Amino acid sequence: MNIFTSLMNTARRKSPWVFHANAGSCNGCDIEFMTCLTPRYDAEQLGIHHEGSPRHADIIVVSGPVTRTTCEALETVYGQVPDPKVVVALGSCPATCNVFAGSPTIVGPLDRVLPVDVYVPGCPPRPDAIIAGLAEAAAILAGDKPRPVHSAAQPSIADSADSEA
Amino acid sequence: MSKIPLGPFHPALEEPYKIEVTCTGETITDAEITVGFNFRGIEWLAERKNYTQGIALLERVCGICSNVHTMMFCRAVESIGAIEVPERAKYIRVVMAEAERLHSHLLWAGVACNLIGFETLFMTCFSLREQVMDVLEGISGNRVNYAMNRPGGVNRDITDPASVLAAIRTIADVTTKQLIPVLTTDPTVRARCAGVGILTREDAIAYGAVGPMARASGIDIDLRKSAPYEAYDQLSFDVPVRQEGDVFARIVIRALEILESCKLIEQAIEMMPVGPIAGGLFPTVPEGEACVRIEAPRGEVIYYMASNGTDMPARVRVRTPTFANMPTARVMALGQGLSDLALIQASIDPCYSCTDR
Numbered sequence: 244m245n246i247f248t249s250l251m252n253t254a255r256r257k258s259p260w261v262f263h264a265n266a267g268s269c270n271g272c273d274i275e276f277m278t279c280l281t282p283r284y285d286a287e288q289l290g291i292h293h294e295g296s297p298r299h300a301d302i303i304v305v306s307g308p309v310t311r312t313t314c315e316a317l318e319t320v321y322g323q324v325p326d327p328k329v330v331v332a333l334g335s336c337p338a339t340c341n342v343f344a345g346s347p348t349i350v351g352p353l354d355r356v357l358p359v360d361v362y363v364p365g366c367p368p369r370p371d372a373i374i375a376g377l378a379e380a381a382a383i384l385a386g387d388k389p390r391p392v393h394s395a396a397q398p399s400i401a402d403s404a405d406s407e408a
Numbered sequence: 409m410s411k412i413p414l415g416p417f418h419p420a421l422e423e424p425y426k427i428e429v430t431c432t433g434e435t436i437t438d439a440e441i442t443v444g445f446n447f448r449g450i451e452w453l454a455e456r457k458n459y460t461q462g463i464a465l466l467e468r469v470c471g472i473c474s475n476v477h478t479m480m481f482c483r484a485v486e487s488i489g490a491i492e493v494p495e496r497a498k499y500i501r502v503v504m505a506e507a508e509r510l511h512s513h514l515l516w517a518g519v520a521c522n523l524i525g526f527e528t529l530f531m532t533c534f535s536l537r538e539q540v541m542d543v544l545e546g547i548s549g550n551r552v553n554y555a556m557n558r559p560g561g562v563n564r565d566i567t568d569p570a571s572v573l574a575a576i577r578t579i580a581d582v583t584t585k586q587l588i589p590v591l592t593t594d595p596t597v598r599a600r601c602a603g604v605g606i607l608t609r610e611d612a613i614a615y616g617a618v619g620p621m622a623r624a625s626g627i628d629i630d631l632r633k634s635a636p637y638e639a640y641d642q643l644s645f646d647v648p649v650r651q652e653g654d655v656f657a658r659i660v661i662r663a664l665e666i667l668e669s670c671k672l673i674e675q676a677i678e679m680m681p682v683g684p685i686a687g688g689l690f691p692t693v694p695e696g697e698a699c700v701r702i703e704a705p706r707g708e709v710i711y712y713m714a715s716n717g718t719d720m721p722a723r724v725r726v727r728t729p730t731f732a733n734m735p736t737a738r739v740m741a742l743g744q745g746l747s748d749l750a751l752i753q754a755s756i757d758p759c760y761s762c763t764d765r
């Protein structure tokens with residue numbers, strides 16, 4: 244590892260920038276995510292910075308069960324985040340679709356659309372759990388932690404949703 | 409003339425929605441909002457789940473006013489089945505509803521401060537909000553989806569009223585001493601908000617605005633007063649109304665409502681009778697239909713429920729306040745500067761996940 248990569252890795256671990264995409268969530272997870280950045284939890288002490296543009300971000304946090312209408316935009320946003328990137332699934336919704344499972348307007352869970360690296364379970368997860376998830380994502384970014392293996396072939400989105408409707 | 413599309417994922421937008429503004433120079437001449445990004449088909453799902461599952465489902469319509477939705481669902485069931493709610497449960501519902509209003513308004517005040525670039529106040533609002541979250545968590549065990557309501561009562565009792573009272577008094581104190589003076593007298597807040605995004609009384613009536621939006625435009629509507637439910641008829645409180653109809657008036661209204669909510673919680677805790685908090689087993693819901701409404705933090709919520717006597721509702725219809733308030737964004741934005749758009753939007757306190765369901 245040359246000095247430049249090790250410098251980059253330190254920067255990635257110490258200062259991960261986060262983009263948050265709401266893929267049809269109920270807001271519960273989103274406000275808890277916002278809460279992380281405020282005085283009591285203060286995720287910024289870990290260098291976590293909430294970034295408004297996906298092009299500047301390292302971590303993309305997705306909440307919500309991925310509705311049909313947000314799916315395409317989500318893929319676009321994912322494409323805009325520069326490599327290396329880590330996807331964090333915030334809450335039960337992107338992990339399992341939660342109570343919305345079976346709805347014809349939902350194409351989730353998230354791993355059908357994007358490769359998910361970190362799951363933060365909970366409905367919604369507590370702010371401390373979210374910060375732990377982000378710290379784990381930062382460790383993956385810096386190469387301190389192995390990335391989970393993503394199963395390649397996922398069922399086609401359109402098939403599964405159409406069969407219900 | 410230029411068209412600027414924003415969204416669905418945009419730094420200034422908390423939730424996914426699209427807005428396309430037409431501008432001449434910096435001035436907005438037209439604005440068109442597209443919603444539906446949060447459409448999860450909750451009403452469709454509600455017809456396919458039994459009543460117990462329905463409560464958990466409807467709770468997740470909105471993560472900010474989750475208690476409102478379970479309360480509405482339960483009230484609709486209670487109305488169809490003519491189920492009595494014990495007195496104590498009514499007071500607990502009031503405490504939960506008002507605590508939720510507190511956290512919702514503080515959240516909104518924080519977001520608004522963030523948008524006008526007032527970071528310090530944003531952080532103040534959020535640290536104050538944490539105290540409300542402690543109250544909610546202390547009562548229900550959860551920070552967001554409280555699972556407090558059930559048909560015929562509530563699931564948990566308030567076992568430590570003293571700590572709730574203490575927290576509420578601190579919140580009222582900080583609000584009167586810090587929040588309200590800064591919000592109402594600070595030149596930055598005034599410069600950004602006064603005279604911006606005016607919704608006249610006529611427009612508010614024409615568009616059917618509800619909640620703090622209507623009250624900031626001089627319309628005195630509040631279901632807690634005009635059609636009291638639960639224990640609101642036993643409690644005394646004021647409904648703040650302002651005539652200006654601008655963003656500033658909406659800030660003031662919500663700040664004053666924080667104080668009113670504190671007052672309501674204090675009274676409810678003190679007047680709460682002893683007794684059971686819920687009836688027996690989950691009731692069977694007979695055939696019938698019901699339409700119920702309550703005053704949520706953002707305004708009037710209406711639920712329609714039809715039951716065909718099975719264990720699943722035949723129809724659940726949810727109409728949330730943002731649905732009524734959203735179209736007003738267009739009239740408010742016309743003629744305003746582009747840089748004020750985000751603030752005008754936010755002043756509605758929109759909740760698109762409620763609207764889309």
Ligand code: SF4
Pocket residue numbers: 268269270271272273306307308333334335336337341365366367368468471552
């Ligand atoms: S996991 Fe729960 S709180 Fe989070 S978006 Fe889904 S329903 Fe809402």
